[in-house]
Amino acid sequence: MTDLSERIEGATERLNETIVSRPKTVVLVFLVLTVVFAAGIPLIETETDMTDAFTEDLAEQQAYDTIESEFAGPFTTDEESTQLIHTSSNVLTREELLASLSVLEQVDDQSDLRMDGANGPAPIVAQAIDETAQTPTEQRQVLEGATDRQVRETVRALGEEPGFAGLLADDFNEGSPAASASITVVTHDVPSGFSEEDLSDIQLGVESIADDESANIIIFGEGIMFDEFENVIIDSLAIVMPIVVLLMLAFLIAAYRDPIDLSLGLLSLLLTVVWTFGFLGYAGIPFDQQLVAVPVLLLAVGVDFGIHIINRYREETIQGYEPLEAMRTANNQLMIAFIIVTVTSVFGFGANVVSDLDPIRNMGIASGIGMLFTFLIFGILLPSMKLLVDDFREKHGVPEFNSTPIASEDSSLGRILTLPVKASQYAPTAFVLVILVSGAAMGAYGTGVDTSFDEEDFLPPEDEEWYIEYIPEPFAPGEYTFTQTINILEDRFDANQDETVTIFVEGPFEEEHALEALDRANDDPPSSLAVAPGGEADEQSIITVIQSYAEQDEEFAALVDRNDRSGNGIPDRNLDRIYDELFASPASSQAEQYLTDDRRGAQIEYVIDTEASQEDAAEDGAAFAEDFHYSATATGQLVIFDAITGMIFDSAVDGLILALVLSAVFLVVIYAILERRPLLGIVNLFPIAIAVAFLIGTMRLLGMPLNALTATILAISIGLGIAYTVHTTARFIDEYNATGDPVTALTTTLSGTGGALTGSMLTTSLGTGALALAITPVLGDFGMLMALSVFYSFVASIVALPPALLLWAKFDSADGGFERIPTPW
Structure with a gap:
């Protein structure tokens, strides 16, 4: 021993x-x-928030957060907001729009819910009929006084505006007009230091009103999630x-x-x-x-x-x-x-x-x-x-x-x-x-076992397991809507959101060569990205917004042409003036989705090839980002996960x-x-x-x-x-x-x-x-x-x-x- x-x-x-x-x-x-x-x-x-806990220090998540905060979009919200997701056979009828406004009116009447404003199909339609209608009560009165035909014609006219169509489900039919779901964003006026618990109380109050009104409205937001x-x-x-x-x-x-x-x-x-x-x-x-x-x-x-x-x-x-x-x-x-x-x-x-x-x-x-x-x-x-x-x-x-x-x-x-x-x-x-x-x-x-990460792993499934109904009080779980809401958003809104890779690019985009450099990387895209007929990557960016608006407006097209020395349709001088004109035009809402106000950040969305796996697309996207002249990071839910x-x-x-x-x-x-x-x-x-x-x-x-x-x-x-x-x-x-x-x-x-x-x-x-x-x-x-x-x-x-x-x-x-x-x- x-x-x-x-x-x-x-x-x-x-x-x-x-x-x-x-x-x-x-x-x-x-x-x-x-x-x-x-x-x-x-x-x-x-x-x-388990997703945030896993993604907190990821460069891809930081780029995604920057995009969420810096770029405008149809669903852009801050943490002090509540989304009302309205579903029915057609949310654009006068009756359904009135149901949505009735909920907003009830929310506005309760001071403790701190409603500051609302942006959704119902308020937009009411203000299009009468621009003086600023409060939910006034907007409800406008729609009550309008005819069904007047509402349909107003919705049909608004359907051409991206800011309106973006609040509607992918099945939005501009001609009918009809849509199976819509999103209304309610902003709240809250003091600094407002906690998640306080926001949760507000959103639960909004949810209670929606339930009492018997409207087909699901409440969604950071507080509900918390x-x-x-x-x-x-x-x-x-x-x-x-x-x-x-x-x-x-x-x-x-x-x-x-x-x-x-x-x-x-x-x-x-x-x-x-x-x-x-x-x-x-x-x-x-x-x-x-x-x-x-x-x-x-x-x-x-x-x-x-x-x-x-x-x-x-x-x-x-x-x-x-x-x-x-x-x-x-x-x-x-x-x-x-x-x-x-x-x-x-x-x-x-x-x-x-x-x-x-x-x-x-x-x-x-x-x-x-x-x-x-x-x-x-x-x-x-x-x-x-x-x-x-x-x-x-x-x-x-x-x-x-x-x-x-x-x-x-x-x-x-x-x-x-x-x-x-x-x-x-x-x-x-x-x-x-x-x-x-x-x-x-x-x-x-060794062939799969690896996965999905935020729905941390949430109860939309359809409860059979044994849940037999669990007695006080052990029985409460009602959960988060998974149902996520499924609705994925099924009815932006159906291709999981089929794209986003590149976040940082650089001085007022420099003459900026847009040319942004476009040059698209000449040789990786195989996992979809390719346009010309052999370039199928993408959406500030360049495509400029080119699209130039096709609609002759004066803007002439401005682009005068500043396009290479003749490829991409301006390469006086970019600050072109941006000013674009952001002051009807295409401003689209431009805001791809270029920041200070012109130092841009995002490019690339469509994934239908035969490519998500793993290949994410890896190719990360490698593709290295080809850009400026600092670039591949991001998006697919890349992050x-x-x-x-x-x-x-x-x-x-x-x-x-x-x-x-x-x-x-x-x-x-x-x-x-x-x-x-x-x-x-x-x-x-x-x-x-x-x-x-x-x-x-x-x-x-x-x-x-x-x-x-x-x-x-x-x-x-x-x-x-x-x-x-x-x-x-x-x-x-x-x-x-x-x-x-x-x-x-x-x-x-x-x-x-x-x-x-x-x-x-x-x-x-x-x-x-x-x-x-x-x-x-x-x-x-x-x-x-x-x-x-x-x-x-x-x-x-x-x-x-x-x-x-x-x-x-x-x-x-x-x-x-x-x-x-x-x-």
Whole structure:
């Protein structure tokens, strides 16, 4: 035994002795710490806009935000505005326009809704008939006095104006006239520092009026989004956590079979969550949908620790040992395993901190710290509480209901768990090779798994799942309109918005060569962009606006021609005058969409080729931006989401590699120190690598992509799975050192510790799998994958680990085995 090994074991023995000899002091210290951490819970802030959280530092998003703020457009709004989306068979009839104005009138009458103005088809039509009608009441009176024919003719005349047509659905028929949907933007006069909660109250007030008026109007805006995202988190917790608790409770009852031991386990789980949430508050980490999975994750590990400590303690007491000696023995055997599991789990959970995406990084931090808390509470506090409770029981004659271990060699479960040992003891090499080939095949298949990012992953689907209607109050979720609204916007407005790439260009566009330079890049467009008949990219820009208006206005055409020295229809001098004329013309609204007021920013919209994938279009767009003379950035929803998708994939791969490498190095080192058997570290990791390979293969098989949350599951699987192999190996080494027979050692291990593993697997897989019932797809997929990860890790520790340990034992007992290699410690 090396000096370092002796120091480590000495430290754990001293810690165990403190637990056994001073349990009251331990409990008191933990109660004080719980009060401290509980004080941090009220400091937690909620992150509601998950899309912004993922895109905050992206150059593509910054360019997109600049476009949104600098360029005018039919849907250009600021954060202090509310959009009223009106749907019907024809929103342009006099009756439907009056219904829209009736809502606006009600909003205007309520001072607390701070209405400053409104821009939509109804106000525009009313003012076109009578320009003096400035308020919603006056506009309603104008339309009430107008005839249906007068309204139709007015709408028909307005249909030629882009500012009016842009507020209508893509199916707008100017001749009829008719449209299935419209948008009215209500602006609010709010003071500086107006919060999202305040804006949410205003928009909920507008929504209440629309509902009371029985109009087919959906309210859309930043405040509504904030309110629904916040409610999604609350409702998800309200649905998932009770189910998780009930499922875990059912299996914990079966595992503990004693109400007092059960209460101790549940109290430990509660304290783990309290400590973790308190840390989030003190650390300033916002709570978002990603972090809904963290308490479930910690419960999974906590259940495992709790079952092992109680089960191992019972194995000693049932042999006649007194409680103090039984706990001392149990802790001495489990503490090193707990430390190894904790460190490797922190590596697995915390590996996500390398992600460039804040939500994934925050999840890595929260779950890693939470894992440390789990170790402290279950490894130190729970044994202390167990000793105090058993002492109280003995003094007051409180009976034990059932104190037997979960399984034994003579039990049916014990015989089932030892089957892999019996099957593989004669040919462990062949078993290992078969398992290795199977894992490699599944891993190779899984490399084709898709990667995706969609804001709808964080929202309840438009059509609720069947089980939602059966959820009783107060757990039933509220009504959500955000997904429905997004679908309406995507289906009826700007249908090609996901089929374009936008290039944001910064430069002095009054310089003579500016427009020529802007056009020159279009001569050789990438293959993913649609190509016009002339061989140039199919695009819309300030150049196309100039050329389009020149075709309509002879005077402007002459001005362009006089300043076009190259004769290609693109002016190359006196651009400031041309812009002045254009912005003062009827085409000004179109020009404002492509050139900023200070003439230093321009956007160009490129249509994507119908046969090109979004990934190719995004990559080509980014490369294409480099061809521009001025500084240019490719952006747009397609480009932004593709950038996030790439970062998600990188996070998944980087996290997995980091977790594997750190875990492998630590396991090799710790087993070299403690047992002078470093190869045991690789043996420990082998089954988990197989489990991860099967998990990624299953993801592809089920069509479940790596998304904002499931990308973390690969590294997390290392952390979850290590617990199963480490506990098995730790018990095996104890038995192997005592008997020298690997088959006997494995039989004892799997019939004893295997029972605890089984209870832990059933509890955690079904408990974490309850996340599949969450009302958002991203949590549902993560819950299912967590359950699969736990199940695969358990199966791997029962099926793949025994032949690997038998093979290791052959090498260990041979001359030149690793146990004979001296270590520097």
